Amino acid sequence: AFPKRVKVVEVGPRDGLQNEKNVVPTPVKINLINMLSETGLPVIEATSFVSPKWVPQMADHAEVMRGINKLPGISYPVLTPNLKGFQAAVAAGAKEVAIFGAASELFTKKNINCSIDESLERFSEVMTAARAASIPVRGYVSCVLGCPYEGKISTAKVAEVSKKMYSMGCYEISLGDTIGIGTPGSMKEMLTAVMKEVPVGALAVHCHDTYGQALANILVALQMGVSVVDASVAGLGGCPYAQGASGNVATEDLVYMLNGLGIHTGVDLQKLMDTGTFICNALNRRTNSKVSQASCRL
């Protein structure tokens, strides 16, 4: 059967905004995160401490981190690709960080210009510092159901990288279908392999809706016992590998499904939709959430 509760990890302000064409000013980002904090979401990924040369959309990371309301009971993790980023994050008040691995050598090379093993070495520096500061670290594994460069990814590789990151000390591993190419078939196979190495309670799924498969893939993950799901308000964040295609699954649509299944999330769908409306206006774009589209009597 299904888990009774699901933790929804909101990645809109980071993964979403990072992959949007239009950049929004710092006050808008802060307002977005503050609005999300009122919806009942337990985790909101706030920003990314990477070099502004690489990711200009996240250049204001320190201001955002310092500017947001931090409500008790809500986590505001930030991305930290290396020790430098980690230190900057902590200095700006971060209490949780995230590191990004991949199940594909070619993707890692193209993305951060090193091998998977080298990337894990970099992360181990972050892990050591995080442990010393009692800061929890979440691990992401990209390309778990396919890679834009390598194509098919073996489930064994996904399990291997996940295991390494879990053993390093990540409290949770978020498995990302980076190009949305997975289906319930490949999701099931991949999770079966990973669940041999990492306890299901430490697993999350991060599905992209590029091929419309996200909710079906998430359904299968839930059926297998996964109880943490990443999503992005209004489905913010297109796919960098397929021009014009969508990326992240919309939080509204996910919550609608979970509500229908009687699964507790603690999230107020109406407040969430209002937040989506706000950020879409600011970005001057239509929502990617079908629930929002349907509920809006134009």
Add this chain to the structure above:
Amino acid sequence: MGTVPSALKHCLSYQHLLKEQLWIGEPAAPPPPAAPYPGQESQESGLPEYIKIVEVGPRDGLQNEKVIIPTDIKIELINRLSKTGLPAIEVTSFVSSKRVPQMADHKEVMRGIERHPGVQYPVLTPNLQGFHSAIAAGATEVSVFGAASESFSKMNINCSIEESIGKFEEVAKSARNMNIPVRGYVSCALGCPYEGKITPAKVAEVSKRLYSMGCYEISLGDTIGVGTPGSMKRMLEAVMKEIPLSALAVHCHDTYGQALANILTAIQMGVAVVDSSVAGLGGCPYARGATGNVATEDVIYMLNGLGINTGVNLYTVMEAGNFICTALNKKTNSKVAQASFNTGTIS
């Protein structure tokens, strides 16, 4: 995810990836005979080995599009769909042109299309008059549309459920005399735009009436797309007590993005017939600007990924979708098509 160089827009290997995927290529074995028989779920996963896709784009799709397209374009669309491997294509509707102007050319369309062997071309016939007209135009299969909601029945066809069943029985009787198969639809199976919640018991009751009168298949429609895997399961459990699984189909709308998850739930319960619409044609008349039918391309992509045989070549469906969207001057509602066509030519 991660730090993606913003310059990256096209990726040669991505094209290569698309070709490697199961879905690019010829259909597997030719489809087995029309009705899947019970016990066909011999896949390890417990899912059906074969799923029949009923393409409703030319009827349900076009009927709910703002732009009315010329007869020759409709015929071209149906002819293209006939070459994709789709086993059933709902062609048109023999209703009064006053009520449904988009389907006014039903006779011309019926007479004008190519009829491929092994492909069914059902048409809607709301009453005996429509039925006779359909037969005269060459139809060899018809459909009747019931609803699980009194209010919807009243608003849609201006009579109660009981009265509508009476009309359908006349059609079913004539059809039986002529050996014409009849498919039954039940609208509002997971919710009604007027009544809201619909009880599974009511859906089961109406389905049973249609099945008893001789409909060979009952297509359960989530007319406003409000259903979720939870309500889909409960509804199917109730209906499956009255109707054999092999006679059931699901017709899911994607208005709330739930269609594929709902379809997956249905096929996990053994349903082996799924309705869909090329390019996701057909918006929702009850939620302005919202989407309606689930896109055939996206359904096939999922079924291919599950190793389920459909006999349909996804690529040719995408091409047909591209054709009709160009004619309608609109963007596709299929995410698979969006993701594929926007990366440039597929060669």
